Amino acid sequence: RSSDRNQPMDIDAGHVDHSLDDSKPATLSGGVTITQGTLDIRASTAVITQRGGDPTRVLLTGAPVTLKQQMDDGTPMTATANRIDYDLTTEIVVFTGNVDIRQPRGTLGGQRVVYNMRTNQVTGGEPGKSRVKMRILPRGARGNGSGT
Amino acid sequence: MSWRTAATWVLLVAAILSTWMVWRQRDTDSGPIRTQFRPDYVLKGLELVALDDQGREAFAMRAPRLTRDPSARSMDIQTPIFVIPSRPGQGGTPWEIRSVSAWVAPKGEEIRLRGQVRADTQDKQGRPVSIATEELNVFPGTKRATSDAKVAMTQPGFILSGRGLDAQLDAKRIVLESDVKARYERTAR
Numbered sequence: 001r002s003s004d005r006n007q008p009m010d011i012d013a014g015h016v017d018h019s020l021d022d023s024k025p026a027t028l029s030g031g032v033t034i035t036q037g038t039l040d041i042r043a044s045t046a047v048i049t050q051r052g053g054d055p056t057r058v059l060l061t062g063a064p065v066t067l068k069q070q071m072d073d074g075t076p077m078t079a080t081a082n083r084i085d086y087d088l089t090t091e092i093v094v095f096t097g098n099v100d101i102r103q104p105r106g107t108l109g110g111q112r113v114v115y116n117m118r119t120n121q122v123t124g125g126e127p128g129k130s131r132v133k134m135r136i137l138p139r140g141a142r143g144n145g146s147g148t
Numbered sequence: 149m150s151w152r153t154a155a156t157w158v159l160l161v162a163a164i165l166s167t168w169m170v171w172r173q174r175d176t177d178s179g180p181i182r183t184q185f186r187p188d189y190v191l192k193g194l195e196l197v198a199l200d201d202q203g204r205e206a207f208a209m210r211a212p213r214l215t216r217d218p219s220a221r222s223m224d225i226q227t228p229i230f231v232i233p234s235r236p237g238q239g240g241t242p243w244e245i246r247s248v249s250a251w252v253a254p255k256g257e258e259i260r261l262r263g264q265v266r267a268d269t270q271d272k273q274g275r276p277v278s279i280a281t282e283e284l285n286v287f288p289g290t291k292r293a294t295s296d297a298k299v300a301m302t303q304p305g306f307i308l309s310g311r312g313l314d315a316q317l318d319a320k321r322i323v324l325e326s327d328v329k330a331r332y333e334r335t336a337r
Contacts, residue, residue: 011330018301018308020320021271028328036335053275053305055332088335 001072002118004037005091009055013046025049034058038070041084060084064098071103071120078102079115091117099124106136187215187224198256198288206256206288207232221254230259232288234318241270243317245286259286267293271303271320278302279322281313291318299324305333 014030026048034041043060050056064080071077082097093115095101101108101115101122110132113124124132191214200206211228228250234240248263260283267279283297295313301322302308312325 005335009332009335011328011332013328013330015323015325016308016310016328016330017323018321020269020277020301020303020322021273023272024321026330028330030326030328052273053303055335 001038001070004039004069007037009034009036011046011048022050022052032060034060038068040068041086042066043084054088056087056089058084058086058088060086067093069117075104079113081113093117106134108135109133185217185219188218190215200289204236205233207259207286211250223252225250225252228261230261230286232286232291232317235291238318240272240318240320243267243269245284247284257287257289259288260284261286265295269317269320275304277320279313279315284313286317291316293317298327307331 011028012033013028016026016028018026027045028048029045032041032043032046034043034046041058041060043062043065045061047059048055048057049059061083064082065084067079067081067084069077079095079099079101081095081099083095085094085096087093095113095115097111099108099110099113101113108122108124110124111130112126113122113132115122124134193212194214195208195210196214197208198206208231209225209228211225213226215224216222217224226249228247230245230250231242232245233242245261245265245267247261247265250262251260253259262283265279265281265284267284269277271277279299279301281295281297281299284293284295286293293313293315296311298309298311299313300307300309308322308324308328308330310324310326310328313322314325315322
């Protein structure tokens with residue numbers, strides 16, 4: 001939800017290496033869970049860059065990383081990828097590596113997908129490098145939110 | 149079973165029991181407050197500056213009461229306030245660390261702070277940083293601090309807690325080995 005941004009961001013991990021000033025990013029590992037409102041991310045590691053004490057970017061890796069969020073219309077979105085690069089200042093999320101995004105209205109897969117959380121716009125593929133697979137479900141078939 | 153076998157079993161069990169009793173009594177923590185020693189001197193209302201091998205300030209300390217253990221040549225201190233400076237030439241704000249009690253090793257190479265330990269400093273941007281725990285072991289020479297107890301670190305808009313602290317006091321960097329929880333009150337705009 002767009003209101004997620006106004007919520008605190010809570011993080012749970014097994015290990016952290018944190019720099020008290022912003023000189024180095026904080027590295028979390030040992031299984032990382034990040035929640036912020038309806039946003040729920042699960043990853044193996046997370047590297048959080050800060051500015052002025054606020055997180056500005058989160059780089060997540062996992063096998064895979066899972067990102068779940070509820071859209072403003074209440075429908076669920078589930079995305080998995082090997083790597084997720086979440087820029088908190090622009091709210092643009094770049095998924096790379098075995099990307100699979102599922103919503104009730106359909107699915108989108110590929111090697112690189114860019115998702116703008118502010119505009120809900122999704123762009124996929126890299127010209128000449130990787131392609132995307134998209135499946136849009138007929139209105140009648142959109143029900144269980146798994147997009148299959 | 150003959151009486152000789154029975155007696156052997158009884159003696160064996162007795163031996164195991166006594167060994168276990170002795171093991172349990174071993175001294176597990178030569179922590180700060182050991183009341184069984186007789187101090188050779190007691191200082192009251194003191195300020196102390198400890199110097200390292202190069203004659204530079206390793207730490208400063210003020211406290212209402214200090215007692216010295218002549219056999220261990222260590223010091224036990226009540227409600228101390230320690231000031232741990234950064235390395236010479238590195239700048240950076242010193243750490244001010246206080247607790248209910250502290251034990252200082254003979255050469256001052258280790259300080260064990262126990263009970264409501266609070267370590268305060270500022271980061272490069274001048275924002276306050278605070279670490280709270282029940283146990284903190286400080287090594288002034290290497291500017292390092294460790295703790296096995298739960299630790300909570302707070303900065304404006306950020307809380308980080310966990311166990312297994314290993315902190316580089318001068319580099320202002322902390323590692324937590326387990327049970328890590330963090331909360332950012334807000335994210336960048």
